[in-house]
Amino acid sequence: MKHLLLAAAAASLVLPVHAEEPAPVPSPGEIAAAAPAGDWVSIAPSDLLVMDLAPDAKGNSRRVVIQLMPAPFSQGWIGNIRRLAAAHWWDGTSVNRVQDNYVAQWGDATEKKALPEGLATIPESGYETSRIAYHGQPGSGGATRRLLSAPVATDAYSSQAGFLDGWPVARKKDMVWPVHCYAMVGVGRNMSPDTGTGAELYAVIGHAPRHLDRNIAVVGRVISGIEYLSSLPRGTGALGFYEEEAQRVGIEKIRLAAELPFAEQPRFEFLSTESDSFARYADARQNRRDPFFIKPAGGADICNVPVPVRAVGAR
Template structure:
């Protein structure tokens, strides 16, 4: 009797299974990339050529060109160093310098290895106070605290939401967010750009030295957020990071090359606006204040597309890279 009951019960369950599956079938969610691909043209913001720094390295061992493009930080962040960097580029100061340090899972650094090359006149000495910006001096709508995970309903109208504030559980800041397309962290009343992969910062000596901008580095490893508010972030690599991250690691202290022949020569560094029009790279980034970015940020924090089983329920600010794309010139 028990056996017959069990078989009958299993048969009933088997018949009911298709209907149950239909009732519990998970809705389809787009991937973050698919969301970005659907962004309206007006949600993309053009990057001015004057805000792009183009670094050409010596060709590789097979004769292939190596170009790295850096987007400079917009106001109100790090502008003293940005002004210095513009002067250095306009003076062609970096021509003939080199990449001198490659530290695994940390940074690639470049500048004058001899430390004897004269700097252009008129460079600013930037105070440590410029590492941060007071919250009251940021755009009025910079921080609206909407937690991640809001888009459980794929048909939800995102216009009423604002994901510029990504997390209030950031261990390095009271909360993290985006301002004008850049990841930032706020501690107390002070906001600073954060060190994500590809971020470009200013090398310096011990405090109170803040660096001139002549010595620069980019992050090629896990985001070193402990550097936030301690060193100036002045930009980010938006193309060509592979030419830096794949370089042989230095064997000296902190990854400096002990063998001078290992240093990678820098042919030139120019503002893109100085290059011939046909050679000027053109890029645009997805506005971090639009509806599409809000959905994209949520999708990065809560992956629900088919490959994923369990949404994470949150994301580090550096795990939500702002989409940047190259566009053809006019």
């Protein structure tokens, strides 16, 4: 027995020592899901535009929820959009243009429906603003909002791209503007100097058309139901317009969420872009280290860092 114990002890000396397994590297989604409650920002019902499309062929409802952009961006158009929603102007209109890898657009296809009185005419200067203080701006002082560093060293369309109050933006010198990423909502217009009223809106359903930045007003983003727009049949007319009335997708109604009964108001919140959680999330988006990936990219386009948004229960 003594010899057996000695042999076992000797054998244990030559067994390999297994190091503790490294902690798994979280994915961007896992980082966002683990963010504490204090890192999430509630979206006011007055900032949500709710669009109910006609049911699909199987009778399923189709609801699209749009978050309107905060000040100082595009407020002239957003004021018009609020007025249009209050007047129930979009009820009975349609999605009348779906262009592959580009946009889905809605409004009055006949262009004959009278607009509500009091809509503002907004100049082209409203596409961008200088009324932004950001960290690093000379003379900005300490009380500034943070424009995060760009996920890539350079942005092809600006000097710097980052996030402000939960939104992707770009800047050049002292001018800042919102950018066209997937699911962003913009204002359709005719030729310059027309800037559109907000009655014609579109959502980006393809690769980010950043060439539209500062040429068309960006007024919000789809935060729920983008699939109901991106999966629609493509229009066969010029620019993806539907050539026949029967092809158009009817809009039952569009309302500000605050106008809906309290129990029916959708509730959403977004991950604060000034939080440490978002900083980790953005880093993980530009340098994927979770097990599937072999080589971190070392950067990401601004539109490849979508701000996490989640639905929450009733208050």
